[in-house]
Amino acid sequence: MKKVWIFLVLSIFVVALFVQVGFAKQSVTLKVVSRSWATDLMKYATKKIQEAHPELDIKVEYTLYDYNECRAQTALKLSRREPLDVITLDHIWLGEFKDMVMQIDKSKIKDWNDYIPSFQKLMEKYAAPGKVVGRYAATDIRLLFWNKELMKKVGIDNVDIKTWDDVKKYAKMIKEKQNLLPEGVKPVGFMAGNTEHTNSRWYDYLWAAGGDILTKDEKAPKFQEEPGVKALEFYGWFLKNGMVAPEDVLSPSNGAVYDEAFLNGKFVISLGNGHWLGTTTAKNVGLTKEQFLSKFGAALIPAPEGGERGTTVAGGYIWCISKFAKHPDLALEFITYITNAEGYNVSGTGKSGIPTVKSALSTIDNLPYADLIKQAVEHARFRPTIPEYPKIAEVIRDTIQNYVMNYNKVSAKDVLEKGAKQVKNILK
Amino acid sequence: MTKRKYNYLPFLLVAPAILMLISITIFPLMWSFFTSLKKMSLLDLMTHGGRYIGFKNYLYMPHDPLFWNAIKNSIIFVGISVIGQVTMGVILASFLHSKLMRFSGLYRAIFLIPWIASSVIVAYSWIYIFDTNLGFLPTLSANSRILQLLGLARRDWLTNSSIVIYVLSFINIWKGTAFSVLMESAGFQSIPDSLYEAAEVDGATAFERFYLITLPLLKPFILINLIMTTMITFNVYDLILVITSGGPAHASEVLSLFTYNTxxxxxxxxxxxALSIILLLINLTITSLYLIFFRQKEEAV
Incomplete structure (x- = not known):
């Protein structure tokens, strides 16, 4: 009898164990490396993927880093063959990481046709035919801004800037009546600080002048050619005419600090980050959207001589599946939640910025100058994506700074030639 | 013949510490050295594609103008910072130790604030003081007669390549002085009051008491302070990274920041x-020089 009881108890135990194992959810951990601003985004995408897969016990293990740290740590982890599922790449790192990502079949990108064509091209760059390297998330663009109140003070009411010559024309008019402006206000400002923001704003002038950073095959410098000289001399014109001093534009630390100076009335006309200036930066200096709109005017990047319209630098990140991903399908689903049209610019999702998918562009309608931003993003251009670009960018930044610091001693042509020589060595 | 029993216990007890030392100090150092013998980019790191080039990275250094620029900036930055911090440390600690000083604990806590504050917060605070466009000092200087008379009415504190490194040294002194105050305070507390009482009876002046009693007895603390401040300052890069990123045009790029940027x-x-190995060797050399210098002085005494 005792044996029967033992047998029965054991049988129940074994059956219970099998039932438990059989019905237990399969546990999956997605490993993600991203930027330090992505906490909300991680929470949003985690919630979405968990809701979509009630049969799985999905955990998302994410590590977030600052800019340079993110690049180095991702490289370090991949060098150790760590099974990262999702990695976040600034698009200028793409050439560096192209062999470390798992290419995705375009057929799996359900909203492929929703992407703005220029972003599609970047996603296809470095990928085999019919594939992409990852999904582009939000982007940012540049616009030309002016301070309406300061313009009014010098008697300019209706500002209409379409070309770079218009910028010079207004700067001249402001300079003539500078005594009507508060002490220290400069007619125009362009950034020449110790940061890549300096480059990305200068490229707008360079492209407008008909130039480029590198040759089409990305194997030689091109910025030192005639259009580059013209673009740098554009800066020189303001310096030589006393409209701005080197110390005003060498404001060192980053683009946001420079933009804050513009919003504080330091410059009358400036080039700024399209949506940050009217949102985050405006908020930092205590301006509401309405105040921003009444105080500042905006226009698209001016057109080149004889051209129809200028083009803007676009920034942003591509979300990729790492080559060592253990769960590539779930990783694709995860990055789809991060980059698709759903939840853009909705509080709590972390999906902010300018969407690169057309159907979500309406979500920026409440941003200041949304119509201009939407037009600009359609004509966005990118910086080079080759692995050498971070080194090249430093040379170009130094070139701009050297010219600004010594504009009355050196020629734009000479400093650009000197920079080009260094870039040639890098690309050797 | 009895076999002698070997006692392994001491080795077992120190083993975790040794393992820790190997894994977090010796191994990274060796790895860094081997990497310095390679031409290796981030891409090479991922693809295990670095190429062994012997000592070429080291041989290239003397031909790299940015390296010499970083060395020059480091000498200025470390020199001014160390002298400033240690001197301020001794002066402030002597005030705190003075019998006339009330609430010295409170002052000590206040002095500590810049030291314990994050470098990023400190950096942004100073940006809003010195920045040409946003800083209150350049704004104030336009209208302040006093600042103009003092020669401080300028706007290019962080954008003039000739002065930016001195401004950063000043900020670093402000941030690091608390460490010296702590070190020197410990020194002051170790000096017995009876020595001062005896000197007073002998009619020594305040300066004589400081020069003949305080300073010699404080010397070991000053030495440690000098060594540690030198090493810490040589490795400072975060403060400069946030304030100027080493600019304009590398004018404030010290060796540690140059290494980081590279x-x-x-x-x-x-x-x-290779640069980090050189940084380590410079640190070791300076420490050894300090030690030799002070030992010779002590022997002479």
Whole structure:
């Protein structure tokens, strides 16, 4: 009898164990490396993927880093063959990481046709035919801004800037009546600080002048050619005419600090980050959207001589599946939640910025100058994506700074030639 | 013949510490050295594709103008910072130790604030003081007669390549002085009051008491302070990274920041490793020189 009881108890135990194992959810951990601003985004995408897969016990293990740290740590982890599922790449790192990502079949990108064509091209760059390297998330663009109140003070009411010559024309008019402006206000400002923001704003002038950073095959410098000289001399014109001093534009630390100076009335006309200036930066200096709109005017990047319209630098990140991903399908689903049209610019999702998918562009309608931003993003251009670009960018930044610091001693042509020589060595 | 029993216990007890030392100090150092013998980019790191080039990274250094620029900036930055911090440390600690000083604990806590504050917060605070466009000092200087008379009415504190490194040294002194105050305070507390009482009876002046009693007895603390401050300052890069990023045009790029930029911004891991080894050797040399100098002085005494 005792044996029967033992047998029965054991049988129940074994059956219970099998039932438990059989019905237990399969546990999956997605490993993600991203930027330090992505906490909300991680929470949003985690919630979405968990809701979509009630049969799985999905955990998302994410590590977030600052800019340079993110690049180095991702490289370090991949060098150790760590099974990262999702990695976040600034698009200028793409050439560096192209062999470390798992290419995705375009057929799996359900909203492929929703992407703005220029972003599609970047996603296809470095990928085999019919594939992409990852999904582009939000982007940012540049616009030309002016301070309406300061313009009014010098008697300019209706500002209409379409070309770079218009910028010079207004700067001249402001300079003539500078005594009507508060002490220290400069007619125009362009950034020449110790940061890549300096480059990305200068490229707008360079492209407008008909130039480029590198040759089409990305194997030689091109910025030192005639259009580059013209673009740098554009800066020189303001310096030589006393409209701005080197110390005003060498404001060192980053683009946001420079933009804050513009919003504080330091410059009358400036080039700024399209949506940050009217949102985050405006908020930092205590301006509401309405105040921003009444105080500042905006226009698209001016057109080149004889051209129809200028083009803007676009920034942003591509979300990729790492080559060592253990769960590539779930990783694709995860990055789809991060980059698709759903939840853009909705509080709590972390999906902010300018969407690169057309159907979500309406979500920026409440941003200041949304119509201009939407037009600009359609004509966005990118910086080079080759692995050498971070080194090249430093040379170009130094070139701009050297010219600004010594504009009355050196020629734009000479400093650009000197920079080009260094870039040639890098690309050797 | 009895076999002698060997006692392994001491080795077992120190083993965790030794393992820790190997894993977090010796191994990274060796790895860094081997990397410095390679031409290695971030891409090479991922693909295990670095190329062994012997000592070429080291041989290239003397031909790199940015390296010499970083060395020059480091000498200025470290020299001014160390002298400033240690001197201020001794002066402030002597005030705190003075019998006339009330609430010295409170002052000590206040002095500590810049030291315990994050470098990023400190950096942004100073940006809003010195920045040409946003800083209150350049704004104030336009209308302040006093600042104009003092020669401080300028706007290019952080953008003039001739003065930016001195401004950063000043900020670093402000941030680091608390460490010296703590070190020197410990020194002051170790000096017995009876020595001062005896000197007073003998009619020594305040200066004589400081010069003949305080300073000699404080010397070991000053030495440690000098060594540690030198090493810490040689490795400072975060403060400068946030304030100027080493600019304008590398005018404030010290060796540690140059190493960081080379490795993490340009992605040249091999050359950055070689630079970090040189940074380590400079630190070791300076420490040894200090020790030899003070030992010789002590022997002479």
């Amino acid at each position: 490795g993490f911004s340009k992605g040249e891991l091999g050359y950055a490793s």
